[in-house]
Amino acid sequence: MSIIRLGLCVSGVYAMFLLWAIAQERLSVPFQSVDGQSAHKFKSALFIGTCQSFLSSLSALTYIWIRRKSGSSLPVLLGLDRGAERANGTSNGKVVTNGRTQKSHNPPSSSSSHGNRLLPGYLQCSVFITLAAPFGFAALSYITYPTMVLGKSCKLVPVMLMNVLLYRRRFAPHKYLVVMMVTAGISVFMFFGNEKPSKGSNGTQPYSPYGQLLGIAYLLVNLILDGAVNSTQDEIFSRYKVSGQQMMFWINAFCTALSVTLGTLPLPYIPVLHPTSGAQSEFASAVAFVKEHPSIVVPLVQFSLTGALGQLFIFETLQHFGSLTLVTITLTRKMFTMMLSVVIYNHKLTFGQWLGAGVVFAGISVEAWVKRKDIHAKRVLQEKEKAKIKSL
Numbered sequence: 001m002s003i004i005r006l007g008l009c010v011s012g013v014y015a016m017f018l019l020w021a022i023a024q025e026r027l028s029v030p031f032q033s034v035d036g037q038s039a040h041k042f043k044s045a046l047f048i049g050t051c052q053s054f055l056s057s058l059s060a061l062t063y064i065w066i067r068r069k070s071g072s073s074l075p076v077l078l079g080l081d082r083g084a085e086r087a088n089g090t091s092n093g094k095v096v097t098n099g100r101t102q103k104s105h106n107p108p109s110s111s112s113s114h115g116n117r118l119l120p121g122y123l124q125c126s127v128f129i130t131l132a133a134p135f136g137f138a139a140l141s142y143i144t145y146p147t148m149v150l151g152k153s154c155k156l157v158p159v160m161l162m163n164v165l166l167y168r169r170r171f172a173p174h175k176y177l178v179v180m181m182v183t184a185g186i187s188v189f190m191f192f193g194n195e196k197p198s199k200g201s202n203g204t205q206p207y208s209p210y211g212q213l214l215g216i217a218y219l220l221v222n223l224i225l226d227g228a229v230n231s232t233q234d235e236i237f238s239r240y241k242v243s244g245q246q247m248m249f250w251i252n253a254f255c256t257a258l259s260v261t262l263g264t265l266p267l268p269y270i271p272v273l274h275p276t277s278g279a280q281s282e283f284a285s286a287v288a289f290v291k292e293h294p295s296i297v298v299p300l301v302q303f304s305l306t307g308a309l310g311q312l313f314i315f316e317t318l319q320h321f322g323s324l325t326l327v328t329i330t331l332t333r334k335m336f337t338m339m340l341s342v343v344i345y346n347h348k349l350t351f352g353q354w355l356g357a358g359v360v361f362a363g364i365s366v367e368a369w370v371k372r373k374d375i376h377a378k379r380v381l382q383e384k385e386k387a388k389i390k391s392l
Helices: 002-027 045-066 083-087 111-139 145-167 173-191 209-239 244-264 282-292 294-321 323-345 351-391
Strands: 094-097 100-103
Touching (some): 002 145, 045 294, 111 145, 145 209, 145 323, 145 351, 244 282, 282 294, 323 351
8 A cells, every 4th residue: 555655656746746836937937928028027925935835725725624524623624633643543552653663752732832843843844945946046146046956856865954953863875875966966967067057137148157156056045945844744743643645735835925015015135035126026027027927927826836746645645754855755856857847948068067967866866775775674574573473
């Protein structure tokens, strides 16, 4: 059953996020205005994030409602009632996480105190996600999309780093080898790159090597925040018996509330986070842009819808297999995303860049091979234990 579940998760992640990546790259380049005389880039990452987080929370709530058991109360459905833990097999202070039985860190308590401990964790993830998205979007003004895709493949680094720093976890030696290979491959890819990103209101703004360094810095901030999100999600799953869709609903609901608040307030110009100038509401500028550039509607809907559906598979994977398995799946997906981007948007990669990409995905292959070997060893051990029990 776990093999089938993993296969469905992988297929869903691949299908949804390949389409999502095509839309994301389209949103990062200039759109033609209605007068046909000029083209401008869409700068509101908050507006894009709000569209996706709202649809994601709605799709998670729909999934939870469809899969509900008769007689379940709303707190139980949303994972705020400890009674939901007992109904899902949690008893005697133990929980099952990623296939392993662990002791619960929390003594029996009321459903309200349970929710009071869970919601701050969800809010923490939402803050990190809301801050991370604008940095990733801003990086595309200074680096090409294939560079960003491969850079995001370094996500293993911040995930492991944040797990070690925040929660004192340790990892197997081969994972550090994977991180080194991925980092080396990214460095080679970026060193041999010579393609310029599409920039400015009409794509004619001069390209500067310092701009590429700024884009890399933005991407690093995005990756660190992403790593903090994944490590916090792991911690929530290890401490509480919640489903992936419950976590998806709350995180996206908080993300929607945060981004709507930031987008509607007449804040002054803040680099990356609030690019609208003149103390104007960012959402007002975003709506005006959509009216002036209607061709943005199709990729915006595609980006939001595929991202929302894809997150259902993301959180299902996260709940049952952990963040490192999820990162491995998304990294292999990024390989196909990069190739698809090269084909559809006609990017030109040098031999050195292909070599760097090869080193990155070789590192990912090491991770997949070791994981498969560990799973096989566990199965052999389980079969031996079953045989001993039968012989008794």
